[in-house]
Amino acid sequence: MDIIELFCIFFGAALVVYYGAKLLLFSRMFFPKLWFPLPKTFFASLGEWAVVTGGSEGIGRAYAFALAERGMNVVIMSRTKVRLDQVAKEIGDTTGQTVKVIVSDFTKENVFSEIEAQLKDLNIGVLVNNVGILPNVIPNNFLDSAELDQEITNVINCNVKTMAKMCKIILPGMVNRGKGVILNISSGVISITFPLYTLYAASKVFVELFSQGLQAEYKDKGIIIQTVAPFGVSTRLAAYQKTNIVTLSPQDFVKSSLQYLKAGDKTHGSVCHTVLGWLLQSVPLQVFYTESMLQRVQDVIKIKIAHKASMTESSATI
Incomplete structure (x- = not known):
């Protein structure tokens, strides 16, 4: 086993430990009490x-x-x-x-x-x-x-x-x-x-x-x-x-x-x-920054606010 192979094994093991620890820390958020x-x-x-x-x-x-x-x-x-x-x-x-x-x-x-x-x-x-x-x-x-x-x-x-x-x-x-x-x-x-x-x-x-x-x-x-x-x-x-x-x-x-x-x-x-x-x-951030995605965000929020306003107006007239 040469030094490059040993390095790859060590590096892989370190990654497993690192991400395993992160996963353990993240899992605590599901049980705060x-x-x-x-x-x-x-x-x-x-x-x-x-x-x-x-x-x-x-x-x-x-x-x-x-x-x-x-x-x-x-x-x-x-x-x-x-x-x-x-x-x-x-x-x-x-x-x-x-x-x-x-x-x-x-x-x-x-x-x-x-x-x-x-x-x-x-x-x-x-x-x-x-x-x-x-x-x-x-x-x-x-x-x-x-x-x-x-x-x-x-x-x-x-x-x-x-x-x-x-x-x-x-x-x-x-x-x-x-x-x-x-x-x-x-x-x-x-x-x-x-x-x-x-x-x-x-x-x-x-x-x-x-x-x-x-x-x-x-x-x-x-x-x-x-x-x-x-x-x-x-x-x-x-x-x-x-x-x-x-x-x-x-x-x-x-x-x-x-x-x-x-x-x-x-x-x-x-x-x-x-x-x-x-x-x-x-x-990836590029997904959010396309012009079509930003326009879709605007449209969705406009529709939700307009719908909420119409529901409120309807309730007020009943």
Whole structure:
């Protein structure tokens, strides 16, 4: 047996071990309760309060409810006071926890000094950076947006700046206490480069890289910082698509995603979304970037939104 043959055998065995280990690690995602168990008192032990941006609807509202059900008081933040007050009452009536409301439009420039003042004396154990905007529900080319300058400002302020600023406000207290959790909500679209949602997808890539950097810096301080990157969740950003095996309700998604809190610095939050992310990364990008494929994506989403709108209109007239 010559040296080349020995090298080939060694290299082949190394590949088998490497991919076998990756497969084993991936298989853990199917059994989160077994591999990543959390004590029932875990969240309440982190601190008295949780803060959720974009907490008046969708995923943010579901996180606020879930954390209150786990024994935490909750601060919910968005720009619509009426909706915030309604959610606060629902959470308080259902869970018995205290809910604090902060009205803030995160697309604006100077909102954080007031937020910091209102959060100053709270023992905050969990921060959920959920707020975000999708500038164009119907996908389009970057230059086709009617108000592109304003869209750029809004996306950067809401999707990028807000997350960094909220971490700046809340992270020091976590460091001082030596415990805390920060969940930064990204999107499954960052699994690949995603044309037609270019601005939105790029902002969510920032969420992931920022979160991974912070986790590396503060993991030894006892703090968990995790990117949560869902695919389909039936929210306003997704035009309230009908739930199915891929498109989850906000409540089901949040319940599932919290089970992956100790699964690493990034999670897709559910088994089906984890598999979908793996499949997308396995498909050659050239398949997505053909003009015919991009046009088909636009057409399919337009049809779904139009159908949803017609159903809503029909229901309203009954």
